[in-house]
Amino acid sequence: MHIVIIGAGIGGLSLAQGLRRAGIDVAVYERDRTRTERLQGYRIHIAPYGCRALHACLPPDVYDLFVSTSGQANSTLAFFTEKLDELITLNTTEIGMDTDHPTDTFRSVSRITFREVLLAGLGDVVHFGKSFTHYTHEADGRVTAHFSDGTHATGDVLVGADGTNSAVRTQYLPQAAHRDTGAVAVSGKVPLESEAARRLPRPFSTGGAMVLAPHGCSGFLAVHEFRRDERGRALSMSPDYGIDPQLLFDNTTDYVMWNVLAKWEKLGDRKAVTAMTAEETRALVLRTVADWHPDLLRLIEESDTGTVSVHPLHTSQRPDPWQPSNVTVLGDAIHAMPPTAGAGANTAIVDADLLCRRLMAAADDKDLTSAVGAYEKAMLDHAFAKVAAANRNLEQGVADNRFALAGFRTFLRLASTIGPIRRKMTTAIAQ
The missing domain is CATH 3.50.50.60 (FAD/NAD(P)-binding domain)
Incomplete structure (x- = not known):
């Protein structure tokens, strides 16, 4: 089995790590020319469910690298008025959460560092300077990704992890457009x-x-x-x-x-x-x-x-059901959401874990369409619950x-x- 991933963001790299850890052949194609072309300096908030999914995808030494290079663990979420009157402070220590636990805690990570962590050990897997244009299906059922430089890559499954303006989604699910909030x-x-x-x-x-x-x-x-x-x-x-x-x-x-x-x-x-x-x-x-x-x-x-x-x-609406194939999408490519639930990166990692597990299970019988369909159902249920929460929080935050x-x-x-x-x-x- 060979998996082609379009996009070397958080979801795409998490999936690549998980597949490689499982012994599944994978290649990632990223439009940026180098790994440092787009340095995004803000923090990413990784919740416990995101940590657990990431732990499942990463080799142990790479996950240890993630933990050791994350910032001081967050333990509170507070609410204030604009006059700095404290309304409530929720403290995870009150429910017994251990901030030093490797997975069941919150992590704050630098985007730059996190991307380097996710790239660890993938030197021969990630190909930079590859701008995806479209895909085609081959006579043998496989799928080929075409790039603007005239090259192409063929695999058994094509995964669009290419962000909010996903070219893979545009071709695969044109009805699943994102909207401005x-x-x-x-x-x-x-x-x-x-x-x-x-x-x-x-x-x-x-x-x-x-x-x-x-x-x-x-x-x-x-x-x-x-x-x-x-x-x-x-x-x-x-x-x-x-x-x-x-x-x-x-x-x-x-x-x-x-x-x-x-x-x-x-x-x-x-x-x-x-x-x-x-x-x-x-x-x-x-x-x-x-x-x-x-x-x-x-x-x-x-x-x-x-x-x-x-x-x-931007945000997204859950699309109507579609017939699964050996093309699929994950992360912002399918479920963009505002940052008001702290769930965007976490949900992309969960997507990667879900898809990796389904592809691993299909490695022997090669029933890839059923595996992708099962992933898409689980992904839609999980991800669009997070989208709904993010939308509610945003509407509340900007309502006059x-x-x-x-x-x-x-x-x-x-x-x-x-x-x-x-x-x-x-x-x-x-x-």
Whole structure:
């Protein structure tokens, strides 16, 4: 069996690792010309279910590399008003979660480091500079991927792991188009050692924190603090851990990441906003949330403009059933979602684990169509539950409804005082 994967992102590389670990021949084709062409410096939040799926895909030494190069484990999720009044803090230690457990805990990882980890040992598997154009089916039932440079690759199964604008999905499932949510996230980073970061309440330093604000805006903040060796070097950069020392951008400094979510109309004309410089974008955000607590405004104001960016938010709808074949898709290629459930990367990893298991089971009887169909059913059920949660959270975060906001704040304050409810909420986020 030979599997062709289009896209060397989180899902595609997790699948490649799992297949290779199982002894299944695999090749990955990535349009980027080099492994460092697109360095994305923000953190990725890996939940326990994502850790378990990743553990199943990666060889033990590579998973150990993932754990050792991840940041300090997150243990809390807090909710504040825009005036920094604490509503509730959910602490995983209250339900017995061990932050040092290899899988059943939350991980915060640098995107740059994580991609290097996922590439470990795949030097002869990943082919860069290969822009996929279309696929064709051969007379023997196999499928061939064609690339813009005139080359091609043939395999028994073709997997589209090529992101939100997936060319594989466009051909395979043209009815499964993604849609614009009409909302946007603006983000930036501040060094953790800065005065602005140190002034934030303690829950901001131990995990993620939501800012529930009025007027159709909300915020999310999270800390990424690297583990360090005895010489104080970030383990993400230590040559002892096999990380390319050239990957310096955004990969050595502990930081607080902030996001402000809003409908586009809250910020202004979309074209004008996306054309702004980073300084202009930061100033626009400050004007938009001018009634927030001065410490939050100071955090935004002190952001390195090199880290300020605008992210239009997209989502997807579950497509109608289709006839499975030896072509399939995973991750953002099929179920793009806003970041408001922290589930995008996690769900792509779960997809990889699900598909890997199905292909392993089909390795002997070669009933690949049934294997792909079983994967697609399980993937759709799992992934679109996460999409629905992310959509609900986004709608709540950008809704300009002061009565609903007041009711939700009241509920959180009450839940904070009732142990069983608080622990039930904590258990729900820890699944």
